[in-house]
Amino acid sequence: MTYQILDAPALQSGGASSQRADVLRRRRAGVAFALRRYGLLAGFLALWQIGAMLGWINPTVFPPLDRIIAATWTGLAGGALLDDIAISLQRSGLAYAAAVGLAIPLGLFMGQIRAVEQALDPILQFFRQTSALALYPVFILLLGLGEASKVFVIFWATLFPILLATIGGVKEVDRKLIEMATSFGAPRGTIFRRVVLPASLPSIFVGLRLSATTALLLLIAAEMIGANKGLGFQVMNAQYNFQIPQMFAAILLLALLGLTANAALVWLQRRLCRWADLAR
Amino acid sequence: MDGIGTIGRGEVTVRDLSKSFTLNGRRLDVLRNLHLDVRGGEALAIVGPSGCGKTTLLRVLAGLERPDSGQVRIDGQSMEGVGTDRSVIFQEARLLPWLTVLRNVAFGLEVRGVTRAEADRRARHCIRLVGLAEFEAAYPRQLSGGMAQRVGIARALAVRPRILLLDEPLGALDAMTKLTMQEELARIWREEKVTMILVTHDLEEAIYLADRVLVLPKDRGDVPQLIEIDLPHPRDRSAPPFVALRRRLMAGFGLH
Ligand SMILES: Nc1ncnc2c1ncn2[C@@H]1O[C@H](COP(=O)(O)OP(=O)(O)OP(=O)(O)O)[C@@H](O)[C@H]1O
Ligand SMILES: [Mg+2]
Numbered sequence: 085m086t087y088q089i090l091d092a093p094a095l096q097s098g099g100a101s102s103q104r105a106d107v108l109r110r111r112r113a114g115v116a117f118a119l120r121r122y123g124l125l126a127g128f129l130a131l132w133q134i135g136a137m138l139g140w141i142n143p144t145v146f147p148p149l150d151r152i153i154a155a156t157w158t159g160l161a162g163g164a165l166l167d168d169i170a171i172s173l174q175r176s177g178l179a180y181a182a183a184v185g186l187a188i189p190l191g192l193f194m195g196q197i198r199a200v201e202q203a204l205d206p207i208l209q210f211f212r213q214t215s216a217l218a219l220y221p222v223f224i225l226l227l228g229l230g231e232a233s234k235v236f237v238i239f240w241a242t243l244f245p246i247l248l249a250t251i252g253g254v255k256e257v258d259r260k261l262i263e264m265a266t267s268f269g270a271p272r273g274t275i276f277r278r279v280v281l282p283a284s285l286p287s288i289f290v291g292l293r294l295s296a297t298t299a300l301l302l303l304i305a306a307e308m309i310g311a312n313k314g315l316g317f318q319v320m321n322a323q324y325n326f327q328i329p330q331m332f333a334a335i336l337l338l339a340l341l342g343l344t345a346n347a348a349l350v351w352l353q354r355r356l357c358r359w360a361d362l363a364r
Numbered sequence: 365m366d367g368i369g370t371i372g373r374g375e376v377t378v379r380d381l382s383k384s385f386t387l388n389g390r391r392l393d394v395l396r397n398l399h400l401d402v403r404g405g406e407a408l409a410i411v412g413p414s415g416c417g418k419t420t421l422l423r424v425l426a427g428l429e430r431p432d433s434g435q436v437r438i439d440g441q442s443m444e445g446v447g448t449d450r451s452v453i454f455q456e457a458r459l460l461p462w463l464t465v466l467r468n469v470a471f472g473l474e475v476r477g478v479t480r481a482e483a484d485r486r487a488r489h490c491i492r493l494v495g496l497a498e499f500e501a502a503y504p505r506q507l508s509g510g511m512a513q514r515v516g517i518a519r520a521l522a523v524r525p526r527i528l529l530l531d532e533p534l535g536a537l538d539a540m541t542k543l544t545m546q547e548e549l550a551r552i553w554r555e556e557k558v559t560m561i562l563v564t565h566d567l568e569e570a571i572y573l574a575d576r577v578l579v580l581p582k583d584r585g586d587v588p589q590l591i592e593i594d595l596p597h598p599r600d601r602s603a604p605p606f607v608a609l610r611r612r613l614m615a616g617f618g619l620h
Pocket of ligand 2: 418420
């Protein structure tokens with residue numbers, strides 16, 4: 085019965101005043117969280133703005149933020165940058181989609197069949213270690229300086245992270261779970277669909293996110309050579325013409341593109357692999 | 365679907381069963397010319413020192429391992445690989461972490477092509493049987509070890525096997541949970557009227573649950589022993605006959 089006495093104060097604290105205090109406390113916790121997470125970033129941006137205005141840093145190289153934002157707005161509203169975004173998205177999206185479409189099925193297949201995996205692994209490791217940027221001149225020789233070589237170099241660079249992550253995911257599926265499914269008489273196809281595929285999904289997502297970052301990286305590199313459109317081209321072009329705010333506008337848009345792509349993948353991962361987060 | 369009980373009673377006949385493994389290039393005879401008759405609806409416990417081949421025998425019976433020679437018959441029919449008449453409860457629960465308790469229990473039914481509605485209905489029944497009705501929607505990571513193991517038991521029961529094969533199912537549980545689970549297993553066995561073949565390293569558990577205990581010898585030359593446990597169900601661990609039997613068996617193992 086001592087338990088009830090111990091519990092009594094907690095039971096009484098259900099009044100309206102404590103509810104208000106609760107809301108307040110939660111709001112304060114929210115502010116504290118936002119500060120912890122974004123405080124440093126806000127401080128950095130504020131320092132940039134003030135530093136550029138007061139001349140602590142060279143404003144011709146680092147223009148104040150408001151001019152960068154104004155340049156971004158002008159570019160977007162005037163439609164000039166929209167074309168660049170569209171073409172950049174098209175290049176990286178096409179390459180990424182092709183890489184995903186090839187790497188996931190191939191990886192699922194290779195991960196399941198040991199002989200295939202063993203035979204292909206050395207080649208894969210070799211290709212993976214060969215920087216896609218180093219191969220870009222080769223692709224240009226083969227495919228010309230047009231769209232094909234640009235898309236292909238991004239495709240090449242994004243293919244391997246997804247492929248290797250998928251193979252790794254499939255290979256690491258718990259044999260005991262597969263055996264459990266076997267003991268219920270599940271045929272191979274069912275085991276693949278209901279055990280192997282879901283179990284390797286978190287690993288596949290690691291590859292997908294890694295490749296999304298790589299895709300943007302390669303996009304910029306590819307657009308700096310022999311392009312006349314695209315965000316990467318705009319960075320170079322603005323720099324040549326000494327339009328520094330415009331250059332930063334293009335850089336800002338690239339960063340936002342990367343953030344958006346990552347956020348979309350994180351969202352998808354949360355939806356599909358909620359179970360993997362439960363332990364964390 | 366309730367006719368399963370009348371198709372066969374879950375009799376297992378093992379004749380001349382041999383199984384060996386190659387370990388570091390050397391041949392290791394694990395099971396040699398084993399004979400065994402398990403009656404339908406019986407509870408048989410298998411005990412023996414570590415490495416004597418308990419798991420191997422169970423895996424052969426489950427169809428997960430091929431014997432080198434010999435025969436296993438179930439209700440008179442020669443056994444070929446895994447079958448719908450048996451289900452296995454492993455030492456670890458082996459739940460699929462991305463499925464809820466309900467979907468895990470329904471898993472065995474679904475892979476056998478039972479419709480979802482029917483699978484859910486039977487799964488719910490078995491979840492109630494192991495006392496987890498409130499946890500239907502929980503994920504395996506949110507369960508304790510004992511609860512997870514009970515989900516594994518429910519999943520095995522859901523497919524209505526004639527024969528339940530258990531490999532140290534309670535081995536990883538703490539002493540208290542273990543006692544409760546032993547009682548639950550005894551109850552489930554009585555209610556479901558299945559044949560139960562249980563590997564354990566716990567002699568008391570064997571005496572508590574089984575009609576007969578098969579003792580596999582350490583030395584592979586020796587013959588396995590079968591011990592009749594002639595005590596009424598449900599059993600009382602502190603009753604003098606139970607205690608006497610336990611003492612006798614332990615002495616046989618060189619303990620005490
Ligand atoms: N897949 C395998 N390959 C090679 N040897 C094996 C294999 N499985 C089992 N063995 C060997 O067979 C013997 C019996 O193993 P088993 O797992 O059946 O023992 P056990 O009686 O279940 O022991 P424990 O009580 O420790 O679980 C062991 O010596 C083991 O090394
Ligand atoms: Mg074992």
